[in-house]
Structures are given as structure tokens and as C-alpha cells.
Amino acid sequence: MSLLTIIFALLFYFAAAVIIIGLVYRIRLYATTPTPLRIPTMPAPTTGAGVWRRMFFEITLFNSLFKSNKWIWLFGWVFHAALLLVLLRHLRYFTDPVWSWVALIQPLGAYAAFAMVAGLAGLWARRLLVDRVRYISSPSDHLMLALLIAIGITGLGMKYVAATDIVAVKAFFLGLMYFDWQPLPADPVLILHLLLVAMLMIIFPFSKLLHAPGVFFCPTRNQVDNAREKRHMPTGASPSLKQAG
Amino acid sequence: MADFETPAFKPYPEIPPIEIGVMAHSKPYVAKPDIQEKVGFPGELIDNWKQVAIDKMGELVDNSRALRVFLDSCVKCGACTDKCHYYLGTSDPNNMPVARQDLFRSVYRRYYTVAGKYFPSLVGARDLGQEVLDEWYSYFHQCSQCRRCSVYCPYGIDTAEISMAAREILDCVGVGQKYCNEIIGKAQTIGNNLGLPEPALANTLEGLEEDIEEETGVTVRLPLDQKGADILLITPSADFFAEPHVDGLIGYAKVFHQAGLSWTISSYASEAANFGMFIGSYENMQVLARRIREAALELGVKRIVFGECGHAWRVAYNFLDTLAGPFDFLDPAYPMPQHICEVTYDLLQRNALKMDRSANDDMVLTLHDSCNIARASRMGNFEGGQFVIPREVIKASCNHFVDMPADTIREATFCCGGGGGLLTDDLVELRVKGSLPRMEALQQVVNDHEVTHMAAICAICKSQFSKILPYYGFEMDQVVSIHQLVSNAIQLGGEH
Numbered sequence: 001m002s003l004l005t006i007i008f009a010l011l012f013y014f015a016a017a018v019i020i021i022g023l024v025y026r027i028r029l030y031a032t033t034p035t036p037l038r039i040p041t042m043p044a045p046t047t048g049a050g051v052w053r054r055m056f057f058e059i060t061l062f063n064s065l066f067k068s069n070k071w072i073w074l075f076g077w078v079f080h081a082a083l084l085l086v087l088l089r090h091l092r093y094f095t096d097p098v099w100s101w102v103a104l105i106q107p108l109g110a111y112a113a114f115a116m117v118a119g120l121a122g123l124w125a126r127r128l129l130v131d132r133v134r135y136i137s138s139p140s141d142h143l144m145l146a147l148l149i150a151i152g153i154t155g156l157g158m159k160y161v162a163a164t165d166i167v168a169v170k171a172f173f174l175g176l177m178y179f180d181w182q183p184l185p186a187d188p189v190l191i192l193h194l195l196l197v198a199m200l201m202i203i204f205p206f207s208k209l210l211h212a213p214g215v216f217f218c219p220t221r222n223q224v225d226n227a228r229e230k231r232h233m234p235t236g237a238s239p240s241l242k243q244a245g
Numbered sequence: 246m247a248d249f250e251t252p253a254f255k256p257y258p259e260i261p262p263i264e265i266g267v268m269a270h271s272k273p274y275v276a277k278p279d280i281q282e283k284v285g286f287p288g289e290l291i292d293n294w295k296q297v298a299i300d301k302m303g304e305l306v307d308n309s310r311a312l313r314v315f316l317d318s319c320v321k322c323g324a325c326t327d328k329c330h331y332y333l334g335t336s337d338p339n340n341m342p343v344a345r346q347d348l349f350r351s352v353y354r355r356y357y358t359v360a361g362k363y364f365p366s367l368v369g370a371r372d373l374g375q376e377v378l379d380e381w382y383s384y385f386h387q388c389s390q391c392r393r394c395s396v397y398c399p400y401g402i403d404t405a406e407i408s409m410a411a412r413e414i415l416d417c418v419g420v421g422q423k424y425c426n427e428i429i430g431k432a433q434t435i436g437n438n439l440g441l442p443e444p445a446l447a448n449t450l451e452g453l454e455e456d457i458e459e460e461t462g463v464t465v466r467l468p469l470d471q472k473g474a475d476i477l478l479i480t481p482s483a484d485f486f487a488e489p490h491v492d493g494l495i496g497y498a499k500v501f502h503q504a505g506l507s508w509t510i511s512s513y514a515s516e517a518a519n520f521g522m523f524i525g526s527y528e529n530m531q532v533l534a535r536r537i538r539e540a541a542l543e544l545g546v547k548r549i550v551f552g553e554c555g556h557a558w559r560v561a562y563n564f565l566d567t568l569a570g571p572f573d574f575l576d577p578a579y580p581m582p583q584h585i586c587e588v589t590y591d592l593l594q595r596n597a598l599k600m601d602r603s604a605n606d607d608m609v610l611t612l613h614d615s616c617n618i619a620r621a622s623r624m625g626n627f628e629g630g631q632f633v634i635p636r637e638v639i640k641a642s643c644n645h646f647v648d649m650p651a652d653t654i655r656e657a658t659f660c661c662g663g664g665g666g667l668l669t670d671d672l673v674e675l676r677v678k679g680s681l682p683r684m685e686a687l688q689q690v691v692n693d694h695e696v697t698h699m700a701a702i703c704a705i706c707k708s709q710f711s712k713i714l715p716y717y718g719f720e721m722d723q724v725v726s727i728h729q730l731v732s733n734a735i736q737l738g739g740e741h
Contacts, residue, residue, distance in 0.1 A: 026317070033310040036527060038563045041395045041403065042620050043629040043656060050628075058399075068324040068397035076322065076399070126323060131263050133323035135338045136347065138369035140360070141321050206359045207368075211400055214318035219311045220401035225623055227563045228580045231570055 005172070005184045008194060012176055015201035022205025023213060030217040038232040044225035051224050058221060071126065079119030085112035086155070093170045094177065110159060117152040120145055144207065147200060154193035164190045249674040251716045252334055252681045254688055260327040261336040268337035268678075272383050274671045276421035283430040284529055287419035294418035295373055299356050301417045302410075306357065311406045316353050318400040319343060325394040325402075330659045331387050334678035339384045342394035342404040348380055349407050382420060385411040387675055389667055390523065390556075391616035391660035408665070409525025416524055424669035429520045429529050436536065437482035437516035443470075446512050449485050457495060463737040465502040467494075467510065470544065474509035476501070477541050479561070479582070480552025481517045481704035489726045490707050493553050496728025499735050500589050504597055508550070514540035517557035518704065522564075523666030530560065534568035547576040550583045553726060555615035555703030556664065558584060562622035584624050586702070589731060590634045593641050599736040605643035608698045610730070611690050612636060612648065613683065613710070614658035615703035629655075635702055635727055642730040647694045653686035661701070663709030676709060677716045684717045698725050 045051045057063045062080075065073045089109025092098045124145045127133050158164045164187045175182035184190075203209070216222070224230075278288025291297060306312050325342040327333065332340040339345060347369065354361030354370035361370030371377060390405035415421065431440040441449070450467040457465045468474060478501075484494040501508045514536040521530030541549055549572070551561045561582045566572060572581045580587070592598045612635060618624075624634040632655045640646050648654055662680030690696040701707050701724055710724035 030310060030314055033306075033313050034308055035310045036308060037567055039311060039403065039406070039621075041392060041401060042623055042631065044623075046626075046628055058401075062399050064397055064401065065322070065324055065399040068328070068399070072322050072324050123322075127321075130323060132260075132326040132338065132341060133321070135263055135265075136321050136323065136326065136341065136343050138321070138367070140364075140368045143367075208318070208320045211318040211320050214314045215400050217310060217314050218318070218401040219314075220395050220403050225628070227566065228582075232563075232567045234567070 001181060002183060002186070004186055004191070005181065008172075008184050008191075009176055009181050011198050012194075015198040019201040019204050026205055026210060027213050027217075030213065034234050035219050035223075035232075036234045038223055038227050039219050040223040040225050041220040042225060044223065046225050048224055051222055055216070055222055059215060071122070075119045075122030075126070077119075078115050079123065082112040082116035082119060085109045086116055086152075093166075093173050096170070096174055113152055113156050113159070117149055117156070120149045120152065124149070140207070144203075144209075147196060147203075151193065151196045151200065154189050154196065157189045158187075158193065162187070162189050249677070251677055254685050254717075258333075258682065258685055261333065263338040263341075264336040265338055268331075268335045268340065268387060268675065269380070269383055271387060271672065271675050273386050273667070273669055274423040275382075276423040276426045280423060280427045280430060281416070281419065281421050284421075284426050284433070284526075286416045286421055286426070290419045294378075298373060298378075298414050298418050299352075301414045302353060303357060305410045305413065306353070309406070309410070311403065312410055315346070315400075315402045315406060316350050319346060319350070319402055320400075322399065324397050324399060325404075328394050328397050329388075329404075330391075330393070330662060330682045331389075331675065331679045334662070334681035335387075335675070337387075339380070340387055342398075342402075345384055345388055346402065346404055346407050348377070348384055349411050352377060378415075378418075378420065381411050382415060385415070386422060386667060386672070387679075389616070389660045389663070389665035389679070391664055392620040393616065393657070393660065396620060396656050405665070409522070411525075412523070412666075413525035416526065422524070422666065424671070425520050425523050425666040429524070429526075429533070432516050432518075432520065433529070433532050433536075436511075436513050438518055438520065439482045439485070441482060441485060441515065443512035446485065446510075446515060450510065453491070453495060453498070457498070461737055463502075465495075465498050465737070467498050468508065469510050470512050471509035472544050474507045474544060474546055476506055476508035476548045476550050477514075477537075477544060477546040478508055478510050478550050478552060478585075479514060479517045479537055479557075480510070480585075481554040481557055482515055483704040483708060484552055485515075487704075487708060488711065489722065489724060489729055490553075490704055492729035492732060493726030494728070496726065496730070496732030496735070497552060497585050499732050499737060500585075500592065500598065500728070503599075503735060503737060504588075504592050506588075509544060509546070511540035511544060513543070517551050517554045517561070519557060519560040520666060522556060522560055530564070531568045534560065534565055537565065538569040538572065541572070542574065548579045548583060549575065549581060550585055550588055552585050553702045553704065553728060555617035555705060556621075557704075559617040559621035584634075586634050586638050586727065587624050589638050589728070590625070593638065600641050600731075600734045601736055602642060602644045602734055604733040605730050606645070608643060608725070608730075609645040609647065609694060609696045610639060610643055610725075611646070611687070611696045611699050612639060612654070612727075613661065613699050613701045613706055613724075614654050615701060615706050616658060616660045616664055618702055619656055619658045632656075635700075638727055639700055639730055642734040647690055647696060649686040649690050653682065659683045659686070661703075661706040661709040662713060664703075664705050668705050668708055673712070677713055680709065680713045680717075684713070684719075687719070688717075698723050700725050700727050700730060702727050
């Protein structure tokens, strides 16, 4: 067992623990924080089913963003949709045998990687070129884009330029899952790709990537507009809110 | 006139390039100690304010899912950057919703997140200092809590929530805003924002009865503290004396009269607006809300109806039951509360009112959707009723109505520029500049359709436009109340 394999095995256990524990902690926090008042952004659905519909289109089509700005919507939606395909494509490294639908989308996933990098590049261009967006950008906002683009480019590099031994890569990850470690190929592009992915996993629960779970808990989007039919009682307990009850 | 230039109209609305710090000087008067203490806050900046502010921030985030999620979720995509009327009117980048939020978020990150504690400069986290406090005071009083940004944010982040939290923290360390806190004090002791005591109110209402009789020959009552009335009308106190508000109040009275409804105003709860919301103070909001419940119980009414007021209707529609309920002693056959436009609309639907539309033929009308009616509440029993019902009431009262451009009305409506506790003379520059997008939209329908008047549905909008219209070359009386139009058109007398 090479040192590299040991380091990366430990790194991925660590990264997986951080992202899972971090997200569970954060999501619990969101779920248990009280909602003192009813604050849906109107016009809002008047039924629970309506809220499901609103959330579904918000999350799959980025409805509000579409209303807001077509360029951000285009780049943002292309990036996220492509990322989803790319992630699904990568399931083949974690399942044996590979699920048939995962096998089916393999060619799509390969194109999606280009779309993903293009979407990210578009977003970054706006961040650099539009004075308003440049003003609100912190170094972390640029670095996050750099990280994602680097992940995309190293991934594409392995597919189209410097092919790596994907059978061995798959054996490595299955080995991690079944606690039967297998050697990781010492391929520089692969090592870089995996290092960046581990970094992303570790950063996730401490960064703005929390928008992913956050959007599901957003009171302005997920509350029903029925204040006159159903008295809204604050969940959770705080001194000032208890008085209200 | 103050020392600033009214922005010029552009050939078509465009997004201005940023001009850093151009509105940093804009600050409302700070509340004096007696005003502060009356509403439960320290009189002046306390010694250990930094720690108190940081602790208060933690407490607020622990108690508000909205705040917690909003502070984490923003990805700085820029979708909101051109949506705020104060940014469009001033070009100050701190008036972009995301930048305004970041004044707060940067401090939150520093003290409450791992990234901000260990890598502050990387994630734009800042220590809380006097400079930050000053920035907060300036720019959180340049947000009218109109929620336009929340419509366009892909994560539904509502800057209003963050502005309210920031103002609450400012109050808790002793730096309150004079205008809001003085008014809250008055409303809590006297019953309305103007500090109008019962005898003055009675006198005013009597005067209005005489005016109506003189003009129409019909006796229309405006009852005060009448026990056993069916309806308690809660209306913004500006309706009792300001123009064009009072013409709206006369309209409500005529509608009640003509429909044969028994109603009353309460001198104890003679205010619809709840300024407690503007400063994010749950406790103050609750004190004001409870007066309405107490008045309703005391007078033994069956229904509560609210007059034309935007933020008030938000508090009434969405918060009142939570803050001061339950209202199970009222007649369950009617929504609690009801909006006066809903009452009039229902009567119109049932042909219970006779309207002479030609009474308003001297006007071509448009409607300014008030921000908190459009994006923070509803009318009627269907989604979007808050857009339909006021328009239907107007169209039943006049022959000439046109809408302003689609991206400036309904859920996309612009704030009048004076909402959220900013309707004070010490902020007149901000108010003039912030009304630019609405004024541009108005100018467009004036040019294209010869619109002469703009109807509004909120006391703040009406006062704001009366003041602002002349800066843009309009007349102050070009803003009218919806129920002023009803008042002109309604035919009194005959069968009830």
C-alpha cells in the first residue's frame, strides 16, 4: 500500500465525514430554528400542494432567478443542470455493477462537463465585468469559481487528454466503501482532481454552498399563504415568542 | 428645498453604474433618551455596546429561521443588485440589497461562522466597530422593507428581515431612530401615531360628518367608540386629517352607510400602522397589536376591517392573529381581518352599491401597487387578489384606468420611496431619489395615455407622493385614495 493511497483514503474519509456531519448539523439547525411570523413573499400559494409546486419549479428551473436576470439564469442553470449530470455520471465509480440508467447517461455526462465549465466561466465573467457584481464579490467568491472550474478541467483532462486507469480508480473508491483499501493510481491529473473534490467537500458546510440545503428552508418561499384561515403559531421557544402564545 | 438634485428621467430606465459612498451622509435623526426609554431601549449608546450587539445578533439568529437561512444562503450572484429603488435612484452600491445585507452578514460571519473567525478577509468578515455601526445606521435606514429584492432572489432572501434585525440591534445598544420610536411611543400611550387624543378625534369626525352633509345633503355618520357596532374600523391615523387620505376615509364611511353596515372607530386603537415592525421589535409590535384586540373586545364588535395602509395590512393580515390572537370572539363568517377594499369589492359584486363612474371623468387613473400589499399580504380568497381587487374597485368608480409598465406594478411594483419608517423630513433626499423608478413609470403613462392621477392604497404612499411629486414636475394632488374615487362615484340615498 503506497503512502499516496493511505493519504487519499484518509482524506476522503475525513472529507465525507465533514460534509455529512456538517450538513446534518446545519440542516438540523435550520429545521429547529423558530419561525416567529408568517412571511411568504406574495403572491404565494394558498395551499400546501401549491407550495410544493412553487418549490419544485424554484429548485428545478430557478423561477425567481429567471424573472430577475436572464444571463445569470442561463449561466447558473446550465452550470447546475450540468453538475447534476456529471455527478450522476460519477455514480459508476461507486456502484458495481453499474446501474443501467447510469450507464445510459454516460455520454450525456461527458458533454455536461463542458457545459458546466462554460456556465461557470459565464458566471465568473459577470463577476469580473459587471461593476455591481464585482463590488459584492469577496476573494472567496472568486476562489469558489476557480475551484469548481479546476475540478471540471481536471476531469475533462482525464477524459480527453491524459487518460487515467479508471478501473483502478473505481477499485479504490469501492475499496473505501467496503473498508478493503485498493491502490490509487499515482496519476498527477487524477490526484489533483481528487484533491480539489475533497477540498470542495470539506468547504461545503462552512460556505455559501449552504444555499443548497438553505433554499428548502426559506420561509419566504415555503410558507403557505393562509394566515387568515390558520393561526400561525411560532415553533420553537424563545422568551419573547412564548409571550405571544 | 434641501441641498441635492432631483434625479433626471432617463429616456428608458437603465441601471446606473455604482458610485461608492454617495449616500453615506444620509442618516435620520437619532432618538433622544426620553423617546428611547419610553419604548424599552437604552437612552444612548451604552458602554459595552459591542458585546451587547454581538449577543443580540446571536439571539435574533437563534430565533429566526429566516435570518439564519438568509445569512448562510447568499451566493452573491448579483440578481438583486438592480432591483432596489434606492439603488436605482442613488447609485450607491450599499443600496444594492446584497451589499446592504453584507453590512450585517460580514459581522455575523466574523463572530458566528468558522470561516469568518479564522479567515475573515477571505470571506469578507469584519469586526464590529464604530464605523460599522455608523454604516448600519445610515444604510439600514435606506431600506423601506418593500421586499422587491425577495421576489427576484433565487433563495428568497428578504432584505427587509435583515434591516429589521439591524434596527433592533441598533435600538438595543441605544441608537434608535427618532421618527419611528417617537411614533411608537405615541401609539402605545395615546392610541395613534399622530398623538391625537379622543376629544380631538371626536371633533375631527364630527367635522367630516358636517362636510359630507354639506356636500351631499345626506347624513353619513363616522361613529367613534360606539359599543355594540358590528364592525371595528382600524385605519391609519393620517386618514383623519391628511390629504388625500381623508377623502378615502369619507369613502369608507359612505360605503358603510350605503350598505347599511353598523361600524365604529376606536379612540383606544385609532391606528392601523404598526411601526414596531419597522424597527424589528416583536415586543413593540405586540403591544400595538394587542390594543386592537382589546378595543374589539371592549366595543363588542363582530368584525375588524382595516383601512388603506400598506405595512399595516401586512401586520394585520399576516401577524395580527399570531401577535394578539386568538380572535375567536369575532364572527367566523368573515375573514379576520378584512380589508376595506374587500368589503367594497364584495358589495360591488353583489350590486349593493350604485356607482356613477362619470363622477371621476375629470381623471385618467393609474394605480400604484403598494409594496407591502403587493408582496407581503393578500386580499380576497384567491392568489393575487391584492392586485385584482383594488383595480376592480377603481374600475367600478371611474371610466378611465390604465396600468403603468408591467415591470413596475403588481409583484414587481416599486416602493413609493418613503415606506418602512423613512417617511420623515430628515430623509427627504433619500425619499426623492428613491421614488425615481415610480416617477419614471408614471411619466411614461402620462406621456402615452395622458394619465392625470395615480391612486394609492397606503397612507405612507399617499403622504410620500404628495411631498415628492412636485420635485419631478407633477402636482401634489395628483395622488388620490382609492376610496376617494369610490366616494366621488357612489350614489347615496335610495334603498339600502
